[in-house]
Amino acid sequence: MDKTIEKLTRADLIGRGCGNFPTASKWQMVKEAKGAKKYVVCNVSEGEPGVFKDGWVLQNHPDIAIEGIKHAIKYLGAKKAVVYLRQDYYQKYQSKLRKLIGKNKIELFKEAGGYIGGEETALLESLEGRRVEPRLKPPYPPQVGLYGQPTLVNNLETFYEIGLILRGKYEKKRLICFSGQGVKSQVHELPENWTIEKMLKETGNWPKFSFFVQVGGGAAGTVLNSKQLQQTLKDIHGLGSIVVYHASEGPKKLILNWVRFFKAESCGKCVPCREGTYRLLEILNSKKTDWQLFEDILFALENSSFCGLGMSVPRPILTYWKNVKKRS
């Protein structure tokens, strides 16, 4: 095992996107893949509500993340790296990043827009100048990525953690975004083995009212009641975020917000998601809600959508019904 893979393996670093894939394995796959050229892509799309940790890295420690990207270029012998930035992040941080990049082979790319741009193959389509929609998988980017070449795609927080590992300063912490009712929207760097309860208490965010939370994302995340917070975010999977809701939050409004988000962000490539999210919204807006049909569509979305966006539509709704309030 070479030194880089050994360090990443010892750190037990899991990618900080939603894929929950071990970083060492991904780097090794790209290293071993055959290709005339190799590429590195840093994903800073960050389009999920309640998730703003990459923005925190850009604001506070972009130098550490850039170190991680530079190391990836060198380790893989990559032709270049591209930092794929959400539009507002691009406007706000491009000059700061260009100074840090200097003459290194790292380019900045302004995202076309939309949540689906954060899906790694949709992102590659966008970089190649095509419509922003996911590719059929396999093959996966480590074998066939940008311009058909082996490509390492990691998000900004992952490169930040890699930079810390290289500096010998990694402490198995994770960036957690807190938001919601009665909570100051803020990022905290916390031990990844802390329970959700401990995270809320230690940061002074434990609500003084009856509440429930959504973790792992503000739209696609899992909903838990206040007695289920002995789990860690590693157990739940997903992104580093905790959104707090007052127990009195109306179910219809909540579900409507989630469905509206997914309908707006659906890229329209596949029928279950394009038509399914449209129909879900139609049912919610009708005078008499047909919950059986609503659930049937959720089942179709989970089991036949082309990519993770469609598959994740049922998660917040079904976990809300299971853990907080049974559907009427």
Ligand code: SF4
């Ligand atoms: S699931 Fe939705 S976002 Fe994904 S390919 Fe289908 S339409 Fe596009």
